[in-house]
Amino acid sequence: MLERLTRMQFAVVSVVGAFAVAGAIAAILVAATIGFGWYNTAADVPHMPMVAWLLHRTMIRSVKAHAQQDAPRQFSSQQVQQGFAEFEEHCVMCHGGPGVARAKWVMGLEPTPPYLVDAARRWSPGELRYIISHGVKMTAMPAWHFSQSQEDLTSLVAFLEALPNISTKQYAAMRAQAQEARRQGEDGPQPVEHP
Ligand code: HEC
Numbered sequence: 001m002l003e004r005l006t007r008m009q010f011a012v013v014s015v016v017g018a019f020a021v022a023g024a025i026a027a028i029l030v031a032a033t034i035g036f037g038w039y040n041t042a043a044d045v046p047h048m049p050m051v052a053w054l055l056h057r058t059m060i061r062s063v064k065a066h067a068q069q070d071a072p073r074q075f076s077s078q079q080v081q082q083g084f085a086e087f088e089e090h091c092v093m094c095h096g097g098p099g100v101a102r103a104k105w106v107m108g109l110e111p112t113p114p115y116l117v118d119a120a121r122r123w124s125p126g127e128l129r130y131i132i133s134h135g136v137k138m139t140a141m142p143a144w145h146f147s148q149s150q151e152d153l154t155s156l157v158a159f160l161e162a163l164p165n166i167s168t169k170q171y172a173a174m175r176a177q178a179q180e181a182r183r184q185g186e187d188g189p190q191p192v193e194h195p
Contacts, residue, residue, distance in 0.1 A: 043110045052111065059136055063127050066134075071126035075158030083159025084174055086152050091116075094140065099168035100175075109140045120161045128157045 005013070033039050047055065093103040094113040106113060119128065133153055135143035144153065166174075 043108055046110060055138065056111070059139075063123070063130055067124070067127040067130035069124060069126045071124075071129050071157075072154070073125050073161075075154075075161060079155045079158035080162045082152070083155035083157070083162075085178065086148070086156050087159050088175070088178065090144070090148075091156075098163075098166055098171040100171065111139055113140065116160055117163055120164055125157050125161060128160050129153060132156050 046052065087097070092100060094106050094109070095116045096102040098117060102113065102115075123131065131141070133143060133145040135141045144156075148156075
């Protein structure tokens with residue numbers, strides 16, 4: 001049989017064989033990793049660097065492929081203000097803000113939510129909207145379209161677009177103003193009565 005194979009055919013068979021063996025070994029390793037519980041899924045232990053890179057890369061490519069790139073890019077200051085209120089209510093505990101730390105329990109999330117001060121430099125408005133609306137699988141980032149209106153989602157994008165230009169001092173002033181407004185009962189969430 002071997003005598004009848006040309007050198008070329010022999011090379012092709014060897015390469016295909018090598019790939020098949022490598023594939024089988026990889027499949028056995030993956031099955032063993034799952035079956036024997038070798039991979040640590042505890043949230044207080046970071047992902048292996050290779051796994052972290054793979055998951056993050058997958059997320060970036062997926063968002064870029066799915067996001068609507070012609071989403072609005074111009075926002076009013078009213079939308080930014082509304083987005084700030086949304087952010088304070090739903091996001092700041094995980095993502096922090098200018099001069100505001102993330103909540104302590106967020107240390108227990110893997111991956112840890114990033115600060116979003118420069119998110120608008122890394123993502124287009126359409127991509128930000130997609131991430132906020134649909135969330136990110138296997139991370140703590142929720143899909144917000146279930147609870148927030150389209151208008152709320154737009155205002156969050158408006159706020160993230162403005163965020164690189166909001167200083168620590170300005171953010172503190174915005175917080176103080178919102179607190180004052182709440183105190184006077186003009187604006188902001190009213191206390192909910194639980195039965
Ligand atoms: C329970 C925690 C949690 C809350 C609350 C949360 N996020 Fe996230 N968010 C995450 C995590 C974790 C990631 C990282 C996902 C990843 O690495 O793929 C993330 C990622 C993001 C990103 C992408 C950041 C980047 O540069 O890669 C944006 C934008 C974002 N969140 C916006 C928001 C907004 C806006 C809200 C509020 C409406 C919000 N998030 C609420 C946990 C949270």
